[in-house]
Amino acid sequence: MTSPGERRAEQAEPRDVGGGGPAGVAGAEASGIPLPDNVRPFPVPEPATLGADLRRAREQAGLSLAEVAERTKVRPGILASLEADAHERLPAMTYALGFVKAYARTVGLDPEDAAERFRREARRAEPPPSVIEVEPLDARRLPGRPLVIASVVGVAALLGLLAAVGLGLFDEPLPDIIMKYVIQTIISNH
Numbered sequence: 001m002t003s004p005g006e007r008r009a010e011q012a013e014p015r016d017v018g019g020g021g022p023a024g025v026a027g028a029e030a031s032g033i034p035l036p037d038n039v040r041p042f043p044v045p046e047p048a049t050l051g052a053d054l055r056r057a058r059e060q061a062g063l064s065l066a067e068v069a070e071r072t073k074v075r076p077g078i079l080a081s082l083e084a085d086a087h088e089r090l091p092a093m094t095y096a097l098g099f100v101k102a103y104a105r106t107v108g109l110d111p112e113d114a115a116e117r118f119r120r121e122a123r124r125a126e127p128p129p130s131v132i133e134v135e136p137l138d139a140r141r142l143p144g145r146p147l148v149i150a151s152v153v154g155v156a157a158l159l160g161l162l163a164a165v166g167l168g169l170f171d172e173p174l175p176d177i178i179m180k181y182v183i184q185t186i187i188s189n190h
Helices: 004-011 025-030 050-061 067-072 077-082 093-107 111-125 145-167 175-190
Strands: none
Touching: 050 077, 050 093, 050 111, 067 077, 067 093, 077 093, 145 175
């Protein structure tokens, strides 16, 4: 014979029980601890993203995306990317942070808190950097030794010519220069 309390427990419908974290019902089931028949775990919702919070705050403020764009001077496409958490479609981090702060300020959220959340979420969304393999140059693609020597000699000759022009060596006819030098040498020796 069963007592009235036992009959009520047998007839009880399965119920949802809160506290579904690691220490709660969901955590007990995940760790292999059997649950009573009248208890079933429920999934713990993921925390809302910044984009979802921005959208919710905008809707609660009664603003359209176009109105926020007009007030913040940020293109609607960028605001839509923020709401969709599409970090890959946003500009560089510095600009994106400015857009996040302007959007948050417009819809009544704390701009600094929003910027910090954006930084955390953007870090999680970034793919790991890929390794770029560098291969040595193929010897067939390098210029030959004669071409390198001719190029160096040509550049040296060009620099010498430019220096001579800069020093004014070509301002007077060459025989006059030689005559001046000879006359100065003779005068300075006497």
